Amino acid sequence: MKLYFAPGACSLHPHITLREAGLPFDLARVDIRAHKLHDGTDYYGINPKGYVPALELDDGEILTEGAVIDQYVADRKPESKLLPPAGTMERYRAQEWLAFIASEIHKTFGPLFGSDEAAKEGPRARLGTRFDLVAKTLASQPYLLDDTFTVADAYLYNMLRWATSPRIDRDKWPALKAFFARVDARPAVQAALAAEKR
Numbered sequence: 001m002k003l004y005f006a007p008g009a010c011s012l013h014p015h016i017t018l019r020e021a022g023l024p025f026d027l028a029r030v031d032i033r034a035h036k037l038h039d040g041t042d043y044y045g046i047n048p049k050g051y052v053p054a055l056e057l058d059d060g061e062i063l064t065e066g067a068v069i070d071q072y073v074a075d076r077k078p079e080s081k082l083l084p085p086a087g088t089m090e091r092y093r094a095q096e097w098l099a100f101i102a103s104e105i106h107k108t109f110g111p112l113f114g115s116d117e118a119a120k121e122g123p124r125a126r127l128g129t130r131f132d133l134v135a136k137t138l139a140s141q142p143y144l145l146d147d148t149f150t151v152a153d154a155y156l157y158n159m160l161r162w163a164t165s166p167r168i169d170r171d172k173w174p175a176l177k178a179f180f181a182r183v184d185a186r187p188a189v190q191a192a193l194a195a196e197k198r
């Protein structure tokens, strides 16, 4: 498998998932402004959506959408317990978190990376209410699905890396601050961060 990624982008959570699962994979860095690989290859030719992450499977198929790549990888290594078994209520709870993070958190960050200050107020307030909700869950348990680290935690951690001042300060929520430190300390997370810096 090959993961197309950009340092610091939302390709980090499937990258963490691949390392947590202990599956072999290669990394291919994408310049997401130019939509090109290091050697000048047009990235649109690989992923017509133009964005990262994309996972190239061993048969050449390209799988996109981070939350789906996470599930694909977790299902390749069920013993890693990165997701509950398909069809169980716990699995739907995990998917509920993945969908929530993708639609209510991930995409709300967009304007906060821009330069239009007025356009940031609404998204910042919306993110605040979403973080209130996540923090309420994490106040009484270490991970989104209680005691077990899952791909939903990798996704949330990826989003919280973006949640620093002046965008929005994750440290304002003690439960988010503690969660961030807990996930940040995982060897697979540190390995992913180090590999993305190379």
Ligand SMILES: N[C@@H](CCC(=O)N[C@@H](CS)C(=O)NCC(=O)O)C(=O)O
Binding pocket: 009, 010, 011, 032, 033, 049, 050, 051, 052, 053, 064, 065, 066, 067, 102, 106
């Ligand atoms: N829905 C996609 C969104 C991916 C996305 O927004 N990727 C950003 C980086 S975080 C990107 O590559 N942007 C460049 C572009 O859209 O051309 C997912 O969740 O995987």
